[in-house]
Amino acid sequence: MSKITVKTQPIAGQKPGTSGLRKKTPVFMGPHYLENFVQAIFDTVGTVGKTFVLGGDGRYFNDRAAQVILRMAAANGAKRVIVGQGAVLSTPAASHLIRLNKTDGGIIMSASHNPGGPKEDFGVKFNMPNGGPAPEAVTEAMYKRTTELTEYHILEAQDVDLGTVGRHALGDMVVDVVDPVADYADLMESLFDFDKITAMFAAGFRMRMDSMCAVTGPYAVEILERRLGAAKGTVTHEVPLPDFGGMHPDPNPTWAHELMAEMMGEGAPDFGAASDGDGDRNMVVGRGIYVSPSDSLAVLAANAHLCKGYRAGLKGVARSMPTSAASDRVAASLGIASYETPTGWKFFGNLLDAGNATICGEESFGTGSDHVREKDGLWAILMWLNILAVRGESVEAIVKGHWAKFGRNYYSRHDFEAIATEKADAMMAALRASLASLAGRKLQGMEVSGADDFSYTDPVDGSVSAKQGVRVNFTDGSRIVYRLSGTGTEGATLRVYLERYVPGPDGLDRDAQEALSPVIAAAHELAGIEAFTGKVAPDVVT
Numbered sequence: 001m002s003k004i005t006v007k008t009q010p011i012a013g014q015k016p017g018t019s020g021l022r023k024k025t026p027v028f029m030g031p032h033y034l035e036n037f038v039q040a041i042f043d044t045v046g047t048v049g050k051t052f053v054l055g056g057d058g059r060y061f062n063d064r065a066a067q068v069i070l071r072m073a074a075a076n077g078a079k080r081v082i083v084g085q086g087a088v089l090s091t092p093a094a095s096h097l098i099r100l101n102k103t104d105g106g107i108i109m110s111a112s113h114n115p116g117g118p119k120e121d122f123g124v125k126f127n128m129p130n131g132g133p134a135p136e137a138v139t140e141a142m143y144k145r146t147t148e149l150t151e152y153h154i155l156e157a158q159d160v161d162l163g164t165v166g167r168h169a170l171g172d173m174v175v176d177v178v179d180p181v182a183d184y185a186d187l188m189e190s191l192f193d194f195d196k197i198t199a200m201f202a203a204g205f206r207m208r209m210d211s212m213c214a215v216t217g218p219y220a221v222e223i224l225e226r227r228l229g230a231a232k233g234t235v236t237h238e239v240p241l242p243d244f245g246g247m248h249p250d251p252n253p254t255w256a257h258e259l260m261a262e263m264m265g266e267g268a269p270d271f272g273a274a275s276d277g278d279g280d281r282n283m284v285v286g287r288g289i290y291v292s293p294s295d296s297l298a299v300l301a302a303n304a305h306l307c308k309g310y311r312a313g314l315k316g317v318a319r320s321m322p323t324s325a326a327s328d329r330v331a332a333s334l335g336i337a338s339y340e341t342p343t344g345w346k347f348f349g350n351l352l353d354a355g356n357a358t359i360c361g362e363e364s365f366g367t368g369s370d371h372v373r374e375k376d377g378l379w380a381i382l383m384w385l386n387i388l389a390v391r392g393e394s395v396e397a398i399v400k401g402h403w404a405k406f407g408r409n410y411y412s413r414h415d416f417e418a419i420a421t422e423k424a425d426a427m428m429a430a431l432r433a434s435l436a437s438l439a440g441r442k443l444q445g446m447e448v449s450g451a452d453d454f455s456y457t458d459p460v461d462g463s464v465s466a467k468q469g470v471r472v473n474f475t476d477g478s479r480i481v482y483r484l485s486g487t488g489t490e491g492a493t494l495r496v497y498l499e500r501y502v503p504g505p506d507g508l509d510r511d512a513q514e515a516l517s518p519v520i521a522a523a524h525e526l527a528g529i530e531a532f533t534g535k536v537a538p539d540v541v542t
Helices: 033-045 062-075 091-100 136-146 182-191 194-202 216-227 257-263 293-306 326-334 346-353 377-391 395-406 421-437 517-527 529-533
Strands: 002-007 021-024 051-056 080-088 106-109 121-127 151-156 166-170 173-178 207-210 271-275 282-286 289-291 316-320 337-341 359-362 366-369 408-419 446-453 470-474 479-484 492-502
Touching (some): 051 091, 062 080, 062 106, 062 166, 080 091, 091 106, 091 121, 091 377, 207 216, 207 257, 257 271, 271 377, 282 395, 289 293, 289 395, 293 316, 293 359, 293 366, 293 395, 293 408, 377 395, 408 421, 408 517, 421 446, 421 517, 479 517, 517 529
Parallel strands (some): 080 173, 316 337, 316 359
Antiparallel strands (some): 002 151, 106 121, 166 173, 271 282, 359 366, 408 492, 470 479
């Protein structure tokens, strides 16, 4: 067993996005590609004498990448690595292990909701000692390091047995293989009233949880079926597979279509939920009603005091800029602060660490709280179950009651995928060039009140993040946001966010796409989506 230094050279394009570096799996499997990026991480954060967490969502190449990362950690002088059994950890569970063990950070192998398999997607990101994704200053330093590398360090050694819980030696480094579920499940039990939820299931409450052949399967089975007593078979697609069973592990109405069909059909369960590839996203569905992520965040914030871990109240609510303003109205009613940040969970980290916010959410099916520093799919699902158990009402009754009190923010996101990057960039450049002249312009009977390119100044550390999305506001409270996603691996994804507020009491029960139709038409007209991209309709509607 010896440490070797391998000569290499910079590989172009290793720039992390909002959630680490994501590329096609064959790219990561190419010569030196994974090793270069991991060495850049270690060079940036330092490794000598440090302890890290390592795990991933179990997608194709997860197991091999874990062995490479372990051998590189040992060669770079790390003291200890805590690894999920089988090299598997959900992203929120990894965040919890970092915080629980007070480690120096962790490496998470995941491309989140992106498909997995030999020709699909893979990703690597670094989370900081607070358990949250590395901030921009750190990811920029990692990227800069990738442009300078001339060598990386790795140990020549046999694979570590990651299939068995226990302690192993790898050179001078300790590898602790741990149960990936137990500590996380214990954390959930400390936050929610498991006795009340158990009683609800015992009284005949029925649920369907679609884990989409992804990482949350074992977590959901342990918590829902074993600890809470939900009927066996409540969790479907519960076995994580390297290719997610051919599924697209993104919990939205398009990709979780089996769940949607069941929840909208005859004899539907009382509650439905789904999670994504690495367990940080969630979708919530009631019998006959889909709950948008923006509405879900608002409902959770309004009812959090009903749950054991949040009875003292919330310090504040934070949302990403593209997320609807529904949670802002809840925060105002509670007399607490509300925050609007750029997209990317790392922007919530400072607010949570500073005690400014307790609950955070993104419209992209991500919700969480200060219990970890990642969004957390099962956490959100369990909070919904806790609220249902305490209130004794249906999902539909709770959501419609919320609208009656606060008004409804009709909301949708339209995704235009795999657009040629140069065409997407040209469209955004044209939009940005038009911003100063948009005020007063009328589109589809609506008048533009103002438009800007969202810039965020962090209230904790003063850092500035510019060009975070083009916002177009109308005098009637409607809103359009245009943004290019940083989570894809092929071409560009244009996300168009559409919002229209109706205060009620009438007009709260319309189909969202119908209610938003003038906003949708205005969005296409204003940006020239068809002219720039060739697309007349979105690929995914959520």
